[in-house]
Amino acid sequence: MPEDENFDVTPWDVEGNVDYKKLIEKFGTERIAQGLKKEIRDQANEDHIYLKRDYFFSHRDLDKVLEENKDGDGFFLYTGVGPSGPMHIGHIVPFYFSKWLQDKFDVNLYIQVTDDERYWTGDGTMDEIDDYAEQNIMDIAAVGLDPDKTFIFRNREYMGNMYDAAVKISKQINFSVASGVFGFNSSTNIGMVFYPAIQMIPTFFEEKRCLIPAAIDQDTYWRAQRDIAEKLGHYKAAQIHSKFIPALTGPKGKMSSSKPKDAIMLDDNPEEVREKVMQRAYSGGQVTRKEQEEKGADLSVDVAYQWLKNLFLEDDGRIEEIGRKYSEGDMLTGEVKEILVEKLNEFLSKHQKRKEEKGKELKEKMMYEGNLAKKMWDREIKI
Amino acid sequence: MPEDENFDVTPWDVEGNVDYKKLIEKFGTERIAQGLKKEIRDQANEDHIYLKRDYFFSHRDLDKVLEENKDGDGFFLYTGVGPSGPMHIGHIVPFYFSKWLQDKFDVNLYIQVTDDERYWTGDGTMDEIDDYAEQNIMDIAAVGLDPDKTFIFRNREYMGNMYDAAVKISKQINFSVASGVFGFNSSTNIGMVFYPAIQMIPTFFEEKRCLIPAAIDQDTYWRAQRDIAEKLGHYKAAQIHSKFIPALTGPKGKMSSSKPKDAIMLDDNPEEVREKVMQRAYSGGQVTRKEQEEKGADLSVDVAYQWLKNLFLEDDGRIEEIGRKYSEGDMLTGEVKEILVEKLNEFLSKHQKRKEEKGKELKEKMMYEGNLAKKMWDREIKI
Numbered sequence: 001m002p003e004d005e006n007f008d009v010t011p012w013d014v015e016g017n018v019d020y021k022k023l024i025e026k027f028g029t030e031r032i033a034q035g036l037k038k039e040i041r042d043q044a045n046e047d048h049i050y051l052k053r054d055y056f057f058s059h060r061d062l063d064k065v066l067e068e069n070k071d072g073d074g075f076f077l078y079t080g081v082g083p084s085g086p087m088h089i090g091h092i093v094p095f096y097f098s099k100w101l102q103d104k105f106d107v108n109l110y111i112q113v114t115d116d117e118r119y120w121t122g123d124g125t126m127d128e129i130d131d132y133a134e135q136n137i138m139d140i141a142a143v144g145l146d147p148d149k150t151f152i153f154r155n156r157e158y159m160g161n162m163y164d165a166a167v168k169i170s171k172q173i174n175f176s177v178a179s180g181v182f183g184f185n186s187s188t189n190i191g192m193v194f195y196p197a198i199q200m201i202p203t204f205f206e207e208k209r210c211l212i213p214a215a216i217d218q219d220t221y222w223r224a225q226r227d228i229a230e231k232l233g234h235y236k237a238a239q240i241h242s243k244f245i246p247a248l249t250g251p252k253g254k255m256s257s258s259k260p261k262d263a264i265m266l267d268d269n270p271e272e273v274r275e276k277v278m279q280r281a282y283s284g285g286q287v288t289r290k291e292q293e294e295k296g297a298d299l300s301v302d303v304a305y306q307w308l309k310n311l312f313l314e315d316d317g318r319i320e321e322i323g324r325k326y327s328e329g330d331m332l333t334g335e336v337k338e339i340l341v342e343k344l345n346e347f348l349s350k351h352q353k354r355k356e357e358k359g360k361e362l363k364e365k366m367m368y369e370g371n372l373a374k375k376m377w378d379r380e381i382k383i
Numbered sequence: 384m385p386e387d388e389n390f391d392v393t394p395w396d397v398e399g400n401v402d403y404k405k406l407i408e409k410f411g412t413e414r415i416a417q418g419l420k421k422e423i424r425d426q427a428n429e430d431h432i433y434l435k436r437d438y439f440f441s442h443r444d445l446d447k448v449l450e451e452n453k454d455g456d457g458f459f460l461y462t463g464v465g466p467s468g469p470m471h472i473g474h475i476v477p478f479y480f481s482k483w484l485q486d487k488f489d490v491n492l493y494i495q496v497t498d499d500e501r502y503w504t505g506d507g508t509m510d511e512i513d514d515y516a517e518q519n520i521m522d523i524a525a526v527g528l529d530p531d532k533t534f535i536f537r538n539r540e541y542m543g544n545m546y547d548a549a550v551k552i553s554k555q556i557n558f559s560v561a562s563g564v565f566g567f568n569s570s571t572n573i574g575m576v577f578y579p580a581i582q583m584i585p586t587f588f589e590e591k592r593c594l595i596p597a598a599i600d601q602d603t604y605w606r607a608q609r610d611i612a613e614k615l616g617h618y619k620a621a622q623i624h625s626k627f628i629p630a631l632t633g634p635k636g637k638m639s640s641s642k643p644k645d646a647i648m649l650d651d652n653p654e655e656v657r658e659k660v661m662q663r664a665y666s667g668g669q670v671t672r673k674e675q676e677e678k679g680a681d682l683s684v685d686v687a688y689q690w691l692k693n694l695f696l697e698d699d700g701r702i703e704e705i706g707r708k709y710s711e712g713d714m715l716t717g718e719v720k721e722i723l724v725e726k727l728n729e730f731l732s733k734h735q736k737r738k739e740e741k742g743k744e745l746k747e748k749m750m751y752e753g754n755l756a757k758k759m760w761d762r763e764i765k766i
Contacts, residue, residue: 116546116550119550119551119554120550120553120554126547126550126551156546156547156550159542159543159546160542160543160544160546161543163499163539163542163543163546164509164539166574167499167502167503167509167539167574168502168509170503170572170573170574170577171502171503171572171574172572173572173573174569174570174571174572174573175558175567175568175569175570175571175572175573175576176569176570178573179569184558185558186557186558186559186562187557187558187559188557188558189553189554189555189556189557189558190553190556190557190558190561190576190577190579190580191549191550191553191554191577191580192553193558193573193576193577194553194573194574194576194577196573197573197574
């Protein structure tokens, strides 16, 4: 899915409770309220850190997804990856969340590798993009998704099965609408102009409602889908939106594979992780020990704290304690960072081990040989 | 290939020698001069009625095609059909000319069935378009093309082999350029916006120069190809341009399948042909016999004469004699029409017989089982 670097929602905007609210108003989405959280918990028989900490905080039609699921109609998941470099922590989080949803709700997951869109919008050659796709897919395979209920496909490889659908969908979207949603102009190449149709196809893979987990800035990209879905006899795609994960260097930047020193990469070793966090993670604490003890830290901009709270520290009591102590000056930045380093390395060592041991085999299954993959290769997608 | 009904070259403009010249100036193409005609004749070891009567009258880089062919580099042919109805005489003429070129120059011919473009620009359902495609391909198969050197493919079916090429080409064309060439605007659907890339792919099927036989109004559609071909390391496509075939009802209209009474359809029987020609063919002759004998006919608007001259009456002496007598009032419209009816029915009965007897078998060969088709299905098109 395309990342528009100039999109005017920056991570900064979404720091602090007030701004989340503004963002929801701006996009016209809905907050995941307590009642809905409870419904997810009830149906999943489990809570998830991303939900309880409001890292996933906004949605469209998630209530309908849960209703339809309760009624036995089910739903399915769709997400994507744009292969333009090695993956960092921020890239893989939605896949771990998708895994949880897949496990708890027993649903299929479709993962579109947008090797066409990356070519249209980037500078990479097709070979470079193919190499990144290969690496990215191995990382996704390592997440532990169900190999018989997950289908990972590269657009350029799977287009033979999808082109009829692309032809049908693209007739429903004119240049004016596509420009409005994706910010095209007259110098946009005609491949990219066609892309909204391709991005939309997987939302119609099953005769159920599609749920898309993604950061909230992706919301606009599904407007066209929601405009035409019912006309084509299908469900509007539902979405569950996350906040942004701030870059190591602070909430003003997004993590980016093009600045690997400012991001935790999935293949970083424990030493690299320690060095990056200790040396580069933006701190909300005070400059001197004395000042910190007097004034305490600003949690809303402290990367180590934010990462722990949103993503890694499951224990409610412990994160509350850290937050209290750190903001009141009873904990130092170095101590909080130490906890993050430990959590990150625990997470990465499991991920890397699975990638090393089973990545190749799982990739083959999810792309070609698993039950869902086999079914999808035998199918012509009809809309 | 799309037909733009509003294109401001009407058949009327191309009646009469002066206007052909204007047209060539307008498009910036070149007349097929005597020297070039001779070169074709020399290399083909035969003349062709369409060339000697200037029905094919204009070109781009045809001189290079002939040079490269002489040097042993060869070339290949590419043409297309938009399946939006049953075919009439005007539709099949370029295929008969392609057959002659294929026979004489021993070259491959690629025929793109634009079932995607017809969906994007027309009102037909995919099923309707598929039915027309089926019928059209049977007619093309009946032309007698070499089944081992001809590949007929439906875009929607063959896209799996072409998508990489489409992705690469489409990056080179922006919306502004595509709009300039194809007349797109902001309400054009994004499928059609992508189409110029698809139309261009076959010009890169071989590492030789591609020659496209088509009516002159199609020239603009190849501008983008000629702009980017060399940048992509390929040849600019060459073209050989025909005049328009006037509708039965006169040079102001193009023949159209949507007005089958005003066109000679490929499945018309002899009675229908006679009736249409006798009753509907626009005459350049005078209203009464007496007037005709005094003033003679205006050959430039007489449909029967124009069809005979451009397409059907091979005998130079005879067409000259008819032209002279008819324009001087020594022949009546009915007599000229009678000759056309005879020629048309001779042509159609051969065509229909081949279609009936061998259409299905030849279609299978040219689409899937012939030498070239098999090779093309085994290939991923790389640019």
